[in-house]
Ligand SMILES: Nc1ncnc2c1ncn2[C@@H]1O[C@H](COP(=O)(O)OP(=O)(O)O)[C@@H](O)[C@H]1O
């Protein structure tokens with residue numbers, strides 16, 4: 768994915784859900800333990816679709832559902848441990864502490880939907896992906912790498 772994660776930001780057109788999943792798969796090839804990818808966008812923008820493509824690229828054809836109610840779904844183990852987090856329904860930051868998200872952000876791969884719920888409490892090293900609607904079934908992804916995600920090839 769050459770140049771796709773460079774500063775200040777890169778945009779990518781995603782004409783259909785498969786393209787969104789494919790972007791997730793590309794990011795999966797770049798990520799490892801301790802990496803945090805923040806997925807921002809309105810309901811239905813494709814955050815979970817991207818996460819599904821990411822998880823399946825690393826772990827095969829597993830079922831990936833939205834962790835809206837469970838807040839977190841954990842896939843894989845070791846180098847492939849992936850936390851798929853959805854903070855939409857979080858009410859108090861104490862819930863985050865109970866989840867153990869802080870520790871997970873250091874040891875696992877974390878894909879975080881609704882990262883704005885963390886306030887400013889995001890790691891300095893992260894990739895921000897913003898998904899916006901583009902026509903009937905298209906989406907536009909804007910990628911912004913921070914810290915060690917900056918200029919990642
Ligand atoms: N280009 C696209 N990328 C991602 N999803 C798309 C796209 N076009 C249509 N869709 C549909 O939009 C919905 C996205 O849902 P989801 O990934 O759960 O969104 P979010 O997690 O952002 O709320 C799915 O029903 C999917 O089939």
Ligand SMILES: [Mg+2]
Pocket residue numbers: 814815833853880
């Ligand atoms: Mg979702």
